[in-house]
Amino acid sequence: MKGRVLLAGGSDPSGGAGIQADIKTVTALGGYAAAAVTALTAQDTCGVRRIVELEPDFVALQLQLVLDDIGADCVKCGMLPSAGVIEAVASVLEKAEPRLPLVLDPVLRATSGEALADPEALETLAGRMVPLASVLTPNLDEAARLLGRELRDLDGMRSAARDLLGLGCSAVLLKGGHLEGDAVCDLLVWEAGEQLFSDPRIHTRSTHGTGCTLASAIACGLAQGLELVASAARARTYLREAIRRAPGYGRGRGPVDHTVSLAASRPAC
Numbered sequence: 403m404k405g406r407v408l409l410a411g412g413s414d415p416s417g418g419a420g421i422q423a424d425i426k427t428v429t430a431l432g433g434y435a436a437a438a439v440t441a442l443t444a445q446d447t448c449g450v451r452r453i454v455e456l457e458p459d460f461v462a463l464q465l466q467l468v469l470d471d472i473g474a475d476c477v478k479c480g481m482l483p484s485a486g487v488i489e490a491v492a493s494v495l496e497k498a499e500p501r502l503p504l505v506l507d508p509v510l511r512a513t514s515g516e517a518l519a520d521p522e523a524l525e526t527l528a529g530r531m532v533p534l535a536s537v538l539t540p541n542l543d544e545a546a547r548l549l550g551r552e553l554r555d556l557d558g559m560r561s562a563a564r565d566l567l568g569l570g571c572s573a574v575l576l577k578g579g580h581l582e583g584d585a586v587c588d589l590l591v592w593e594a595g596e597q598l599f600s601d602p603r604i605h606t607r608s609t610h611g612t613g614c615t616l617a618s619a620i621a622c623g624l625a626q627g628l629e630l631v632a633s634a635a636r637a638r639t640y641l642r643e644a645i646r647r648a649p650g651y652g653r654g655r656g657p658v659d660h661t662v663s664l665a666a667s668r669p670a671c
Contacts, residue, residue, distance in 0.1 A: 405433035405625030408468055408502075409618065410461070410491055411480030411509070412441040412453070412518070418657025419611030420481060426660035427618040431640065433625055436472055438464035440491075441483045441518075447610050447652030453518065455483045458490035465494045475625035477502050478618050481509040483519050485526040492530040503624045506535035506571070507617035508544045524548070533570030537630065539617045540566070542580045556587060563591035575620070575634055577613070590634050597631050599638055608648030608656040615658060616641045 407428045414420035421437045428435035440461050444452040468474065477495060482488045495504060508527055510519050519527070528548055532538060542553045545562050548569070553562050559576050566574045573592040581587070583603070590597040619640045623633025644658035651657060 403432060403434050405622055405627075406473060406475045407433050407435055407618070407621050407625045408465065408474035408477045409435060409437040409480070409621075410440055410465060410477070410482070411437075411614065412443050412483065413439050414443060414445055414611070416446045416610070416652070416657070418447060418652075419614050423611040423614040423657070423660060424478060424480065424618040427615050427640070428622045430660055430662055431619060431622040431626075431636075433622040434472075436468045436474065438468065440481055440487050446654065447656050448654030450518070453483060455487065458484075458486040461487050462490040462494050465491065469494070469498060474502055476505065476621045478505040478507070478621035479531065480507045480614055480617065481518050482523065482527065482531070485520070485522040488523060488526045488530055492534060495534055503536040503621075504534050505537045505539060505617050505621040505624065506531055507539045507613055508532075508548065509613065510544050510547055528569055532566075535571040536624070537573045537575055537617075537620060537634075538566060538569075538571040539575045539577065539613070539620065541577045541613060545576055555581070556589070559587075559589050560591070560596070563589055563596070567591060567593065573630055575616075577616070579612075588634075588638065590631065592630065597634070599635070601638070601642060604642065604645050606645060606648060607654075608645060608650065608658055610652070610655045610657045612641060612645065612658060615644060615660070 409424040412420045425435040442454040563574045563576045576589045578587040588599045619637030643662045647659040
């Protein structure tokens with residue numbers, strides 16, 4: 403077991419997304435997963451029925467106690483349901499010594515379309531959390547909401563990724579899975595360069611928790627000492643194999659397979 407990853411996000415009782423998916427992913431990749439819950443959800447593979455936000459002070463206390471005792475090599479944040487929770491999480495991370503790498507997955511809506519954060523949270527997320535992020539991992543809808551414009555093609559993704567860097571994060575992995583076509587393109591951009599990842603699309607409905615899984619896999623790689631591009635490449639390979647091997651559970655968008663071995667998740671050299 404190598405690499406301590408402190409996860410912050412919502413709980414998914416179906417086990418396919420949220421903190422449950424985060425823990426499974428980090429564990430499958432050989433890391434140690436600690437988790438602070440930000441919200442409770444009642445959901446299944448068809449959608450989210452109800453959200454109960456936890457008190458910001460309690461969320462902050464969970465994070466602080468883990469950092470003071472076990473410590474962390476990387477932090478991954480997913481669902482942060484309100485401005486209050488975002489402020490609390492940001493305050494803890496700003497005071498952490500040394501400053502920890504942060505993978506921020508700006509979870510604003512569920513795959514099924516339900517809002518997972520209140521309207522005020524978007525502005526607070528952009529102003530307080532994004533500048534702390536080592537890697538921001540939005541999909542096209544999340545990037546569009548952060549920037550206030552739609553993204554329709556790869557050129558638009560390139561422009562958007564650069565504009566997202568302008569919000570203060572160190573790198574952006576902009577996920578292009580929502581674009582039409584036979585290939586799925588994800589664009590990793592940092593100040594000095596970019597890396598385009600492209601793979602054949604896997605036609606499946608088993609997409610519940612894919613964003614959580616990818617971001618947690620990147621965080622695990624960073625915690626284990628991988629460089630950014632290598633961490634992103636391994637995370638994408640892991641996720642694609644998890645999608646390919648999905649068990650087909652549920653009546654809606656089923657979960658991916660979080661039992662993929664580390665050997666299967668290594669990127670080709």
